Amino acid sequence: MSAVVITVTSGKGGVGKTTATANISTALAAMGKKVVAIDADIGLRNLDVVMGLENRIVYNLVDVVEGTCRLRQAMIKDKYLPELYLIPAAQSRDKTALTPGDMIELTNQMREDFDYILIDSPAGIEQGFKNAIAPADRVLIVTTPEVSAVRDADRIIGLIEAEGKYSSDLVVNRVRVDLVRRGDMLSTEDVVDVLAISLIGVVPDDESIIISTNQGRPAVLQNGSLAGQAFRDIAARLTGQTVPFMELDGHDSFMKRLSKLFKL
């Protein structure tokens, strides 16, 4: 077994990197994969909160790198899934506490024991981003259908290509079908058109994400959540399955289909 290291990044902050990391990691683990999620956002840790593991943190990523603890001690077992682990970020330090080499070494130590290692990158293009991207085999670029987020995603893709890495996929997050239909929001096609990389998922704007984030229980664990379904589809595509893209245009009919499904 040799894990695939997937870094989730965006450039712009607040577009849903952490939500995407938590949900995709959880979805992969729910498929029976062995998964580690690493929060590389040193100083502004969040992934533990979204996964509901905040009060179990004893050691963190920086402790491992500095040798304060063993790797296994910093790995927090998930509440819901047995094969999912989190390595939290340090909160009292900053991005300079790590180097890209540290991240490569750390992920190499885990590759043998896991199927997927997901890294939640901090926003920006500085040291923290470079740390997060260094060990990546694949990169997921998260953007929202807003011009500013797309600009930043474009810049990030350029920087990743300059590192000699070409396996980037695009996640368009928080799509609002009503706004797209009125022509008030960029459509997914517009975004893909500008960024010219392959699309791996379209996630609708969904209030279940806010609720699940506050509860610390990723939306993929809830059956009725449209965004959760979208993240499950992304996880399936990462494992090589072909999954058709959700019919976001037929929002109502999809909900009806979904509710029909559960009545059966």
Add this chain to the structure above:
Amino acid sequence: MPNDRIKIKGTSNGLVITLGAGAWPRLVEELDALLGERASFFKGGRVALRVGARLLSTADIEAVGQVLSKHHVTLWAVESEAEETRTAAAELGLEVELEPRPISPEQSRPTAGDTILIRRTLRSGQVVEFPGNVVVIGDVNPGAEIRAGGNVVVWGRLRGAVHAGMNEELGEMAVVCALDMSPSHLRIGDYLALSPADDSRTQIVPEMAFVHDRQIVAEPWSV
């Protein structure tokens, strides 16, 4: 661990150092350390770098060149699959092929008459600077920049910034062509045009921009 990403091999062309993935400044640091460890082995040698598809600017190459010369090692070639990296290396007077070629380095340096072909999307923050003509097959996204001594042709959408005719001899005689001409900022020689605030075009057609009557005009390209 660092030696995973830096491989050193002796070939018929002398020492070849292959630099793998990772942040460039860090690789340069690691190379520095490695050369320090085996100083006597490297001293007085000449090496070629193999950098894969990595995009390097002249400054990046100069940085590694300085580290090498600190250890009394001469850099003579940078081999890369990326056109920009090759151009940057050529501008510094380095070879871009490890196999000796019949032409002398003097002849292989780019001049105003040369053309560089870029077959990918130029993204925000990426800058292409070339003394000759620049042809892009792909889009030039907002935030990207092309600075060319000569003409610029974009077989795609031009939404970034372009400065054509930076070479004084050519200057305002240069033209800029694009399938979809909507640059944020267009300069030809000393003339400057900003894109109109609102895009009122009903139909997108290929256009050619040039200087006419002391201002930049764009005309539809018709056959």
